[in-house]
Amino acid sequence: MPLSAFGPGKVILLGEHGVVYGHPALAGAISLGVTARAVQSDAPSLDMPEGLTAPQLDALERAFAVAVRRAKYPKVAVELLSELPLSMGLGSSGALSVATARVLLHAARGAAPAVRDVEALALEMEKEFHGTPSGVDHTTSARGGLVLFQKGRAVAVKSARPIGMVVALVGPRASTKLTVGALRDRTKRWPKRYRRLFEHIAVLGREGAAAVRKGGLGALGDIMNVNQGLLASLGLSSPPIEDMVYRLRGLGALGAKLTGAGGDGGAVLGLFEEPSRSAVALRRQGVECFVTELGAD
Numbered sequence: 001m002p003l004s005a006f007g008p009g010k011v012i013l014l015g016e017h018g019v020v021y022g023h024p025a026l027a028g029a030i031s032l033g034v035t036a037r038a039v040q041s042d043a044p045s046l047d048m049p050e051g052l053t054a055p056q057l058d059a060l061e062r063a064f065a066v067a068v069r070r071a072k073y074p075k076v077a078v079e080l081l082s083e084l085p086l087s088m089g090l091g092s093s094g095a096l097s098v099a100t101a102r103v104l105l106h107a108a109r110g111a112a113p114a115v116r117d118v119e120a121l122a123l124e125m126e127k128e129f130h131g132t133p134s135g136v137d138h139t140t141s142a143r144g145g146l147v148l149f150q151k152g153r154a155v156a157v158k159s160a161r162p163i164g165m166v167v168a169l170v171g172p173r174a175s176t177k178l179t180v181g182a183l184r185d186r187t188k189r190w191p192k193r194y195r196r197l198f199e200h201i202a203v204l205g206r207e208g209a210a211a212v213r214k215g216g217l218g219a220l221g222d223i224m225n226v227n228q229g230l231l232a233s234l235g236l237s238s239p240p241i242e243d244m245v246y247r248l249r250g251l252g253a254l255g256a257k258l259t260g261a262g263g264d265g266g267a268v269l270g271l272f273e274e275p276s277r278s279a280v281a282l283r284r285q286g287v288e289c290f291v292t293e294l295g296a297d
């Protein structure tokens with residue numbers, strides 16, 4: 001004591017939404033995330049962060065209560081510090097869940113917990129935020145690096161080269177729950193057509209993982225572009241997202257696509273050989289963005 005733990009945010013390079021239906025997704029932990037700090041106290045407590053909406057505070061309170069109960073009531077006061085914008089598709093709740101699970105389990109056991117225990121507890125917290133999450137967010141956060149995630153299982157994907165990404169923030173968006181629910185309604189109504197699109201996205205996820213292992217950034221970029229087209233076909237893109245995709249491609253991105261639930265806003269990824277220069281150019285256009293290297297430890 002005091003204890004401190006970090007949970008990185010994530011980006012999904014390929015396969016969001018399909019992953020909800022059991023298909024693979026390729027995701028990577030990013031440099032920004034959430035830090036949880038714990039100090040000794042009479043009873044478990046959470047210092048609520050500022051700037052959250054009432055439903056977000058509610059979900060956080062429920063998630064913390066679940067985590068505390070499962071960790072057997074460690075006597076700690078927890079404080080959270082987040083570098084991640086909320087509800088942008090960057091896995092803020094997954095990162096928060098991983099960081100919190102790490103400090104609570106460490107405090108309860110007196111030793112750093114195993115990754116699988118962190119994942120199990122973080123999943124219980126994620127359910128309070130998202131209902132029925134695929135689990136890709138908190139798993140990527142807990143493992144770090146790049147992972148190919150499918151049906152609750154994650155395989156590490158070793159990258160032959162650093163993967164430089166510009167993450168551009170488009171703006172506020174509807175909740176993941178809402179966007180996933182609306183897509184589920186369309187899928188139920190026209191199952192064959194939507195199944196074909198999900199199957200195609202699943203192939204792209206596997207092809208993308210192979211491209212990453214070989215260091216084929218050109219191929220990865222092309223796969224991202226095709227995935228973006230299929231996400232648009234699924235009704236998950238919008239004018240602000242498409243505008244950002246084309247801006248990034250205009251700056252020389254090897255590939256550009258939305259990341260996360262998409263819909264009416266969120267974040268867009270641009271894959272670049274030299275991401276820092278492109279980020280400077282994008283900021284000059286007034287776009288909020290940051291650079292992250294995927295596949296690094």
Ligand code: PMV
Nearest residue numbers: 016017089133134176260261
């Ligand atoms: O909450 P987001 O924007 O990071 O989206 C997560 C990815 C989805 O596939 C859309 C949902 C899920 O549970 O995997």
